[in-house]
Amino acid sequence: MCCEDKKTNIKDQQLQLKQEQKNIKIVILGDSGVGKTSLIKKFCFDTEQTTLGVAYQNAQIIIKGQVLKLHIWDTAGGERYRSLAQLCYRDANVAILVYSITSRKSFEQIYYWEQELLERCSNLCIGMAGNKSDLIEERQVFKDEAQKYSKQRDFVFYETSAKTGEGIQMLFTEIIEKYLRQKQQ
Numbered sequence: 437m438c439c440e441d442k443k444t445n446i447k448d449q450q451l452q453l454k455q456e457q458k459n460i461k462i463v464i465l466g467d468s469g470v471g472k473t474s475l476i477k478k479f480c481f482d483t484e485q486t487t488l489g490v491a492y493q494n495a496q497i498i499i500k501g502q503v504l505k506l507h508i509w510d511t512a513g514g515e516r517y518r519s520l521a522q523l524c525y526r527d528a529n530v531a532i533l534v535y536s537i538t539s540r541k542s543f544e545q546i547y548y549w550e551q552e553l554l555e556r557c558s559n560l561c562i563g564m565a566g567n568k569s570d571l572i573e574e575r576q577v578f579k580d581e582a583q584k585y586s587k588q589r590d591f592v593f594y595e596t597s598a599k600t601g602e603g604i605q606m607l608f609t610e611i612i613e614k615y616l617r618q619k620q621q
């Protein structure tokens with residue numbers, strides 16, 4: 437192969453890598469009522485299309501000058517939708533597990549949601565959101581405990597509020613940055 441060919445090849449590979457990085461599939465899981473849909477609505481600006489018990493939204497985010505298209509799949513936490521939700525875990529790049537800080541049970545269920553996910557896909561970047569952080573007086577899960585849990589499991593963790601917007605941008609940005617770093621390795 438001549439030098440020029442090699443150069444073209446490297447350029448092609450770089451271009452391909454860039455194109456691959458442009459689309460990121462994110463799935464959002466967690467118990468019913470923890471605020472998954474509300475979180476996504478706060479984060480996205482596009483219109484919603486509901487499909488078979490799961491909802492899809494897309495959004496754009498710019499990280500370090502790179503425009504990324506996010507395909508966000510909002511699963512329903514209710515029992516009767518579980519088999520449908522499982523269909524959208526496949527090929528996910530990033531997953532965000534959501535609990536509500538006002539529900540101890542929803543936090544305890546995080547382990548279940550993680551197992552659900554890992555049974556169906558690997559090589560995922562996982563984040564955890566302790567949502568409804570604005571409801572301080574109803575808190576049932578301490579931040580320290582959730583932080584410790586996420587550290588053990590290598591999750592990106594933020595407490596979020598779909599009402600005030602607290603933590604949402606940080607959570608998405610950090611988890612996507614982590615995904616991009618892992619993809620480069």
Ligand SMILES: Nc1nc2c(ncn2[C@@H]2O[C@H](COP(=O)(O)OP(=O)(O)OP(=O)(O)O)[C@@H](O)[C@H]2O)c(=O)[nH]1
Nearest residue numbers: 468469470471472473474512513514568597598599
């Ligand atoms: N105060 C407060 N309320 C919230 C927050 N997030 C969601 N809610 C409320 O909690 C309720 C449930 O929110 P959803 O976003 O529908 O919950 P979900 O996780 O999508 O529920 P499923 O679709 O049934 O799985 C709604 O009444 C929301 O307005 C939050 O951060 N703070």
Ligand SMILES: [Mg+2]
Nearest residue numbers: 472473511512
């Ligand atoms: Mg919902």
